[in-house]
Amino acid sequence: NRSVFALTSLFEPFGLAPLEAAAAGLALVVTQNGGIIESLREGDREYGVLVNPDDPADIARGLERLLCHEGEWERFAQSAKQRVLSKYTWESTAKGYLSLIEQVLSSPRTNLGRDLLPIHSYFQNPQPANDISLAELSQLYFRNCQT
Template sequence: DEKYNFSIRITAERVSMKYSARNIVSTRSERYDQYGHPVYREWIDINDDSRFKVIPPGVNTRIFTQEPQPHDHEIRNTVESALRSHISGDRHDLPWIIASSRLDPKKNHLGLVKAFASSKELQSLANLVIVTRGVDVYNNAFGAGKVEREVISEIFDVIKTENLKEKVLFLNIEGQKNLASLYRLGAERNSVFALTTFHEPFGLAIIEAMACGLVAVATKNGGPSEILQENGIEYGILVDPIDEKDIAQGLLKVLSNPSRLMELKKRGIERVMQRYTWDTAAQSYLETIKEVLNSPCPIHPPEIPDYFLGTGEPPALNLEEFFKENPQERGQKP
């Protein structure tokens, strides 16, 4: 609580949700799983449809697009140089399994690396590319933060033990435009995007990658389950992040089946353009605002804690009591 100010943040959320006309969430999972936590009990009824609206965020399609961009050649040169330096020559033309999220244990890079290590077939079909975003693993790994260094160290232990040095590439790619260029280059060689987080609230990185033509293989926990499947239609592959064999099998489902990969690639782009653009999100917000204005509800003056009005002490919630009630939630943000 001292580090993340949970008491202040949760108190602000509870007051806002109690007195709002609508509560906008990015996924159904956010509505039922996050706000169904006991810490929000008595403040919001998650089963009241009139109080919730699911409006997912959108992709910046001016950046994340399958259309080639002028600066793509710069990233192509960077990647080709890195391949020559760190990947064996007979593997230069293989597809990639791209992992691009912050180096944090919760993002489960280690599970992905272990899954890659567990399957010789997978290794024969693709190289694993880990985007480090500001960390030069090969020349200055000690320049990373403590948590990042720990994640990198664990990955290197697996690489060394399983003899994966010339099959795993670390790329220091920074900025959205450069990341989108990498995704487009990956799509050219029928690569996949992997997000094996233990739990992902929404999954913006997934739809950014899909917009550029990558097929997504992602955690089944959280928002990705709603992005990649709907009404029995598959837009990517969902995997169990704590099951390395399932991760490997999920990757093989597309990398070993070109026709399925191309079908999911096509569906993924259409899915993003139809549902996950900022134009679509803005239209949904406008429609929701009009609904509220056309159906006025009784106004109750909100009871706002003094702290948020500039006076009084900050709220201090007994979060341990809530975690005791739901022990499986311990260690996670409610």
């Protein structure tokens, strides 16, 4: 029995439902638009079939790819489950936050008051009218960073 989870919305900001489905062992057919791509693609490796939600034929091809080819279904189901269980758990999230907090606490405290970052209005009043993109957040918070 090869079940497939499909999420073909036009845009998905993060996509928790696909991660839950992957953790349950389902292969994924999901929109290529939005934050899901960050969760289900790393370099050239994909952990689900990413489809164009504006193209019904592309969605059908994605579903057919998994339902008609057992090897593809198994590969995607196993790799997505493994990725989710290693990267998207409460424990790994907490470790990530702890690491960031330790970095902040160990950094020099000079100019601390002067260099506080602004808080975008979306985080004080999350409404569609004052939404902010990742690109805009990067510009707001990292514009002075040298890489």
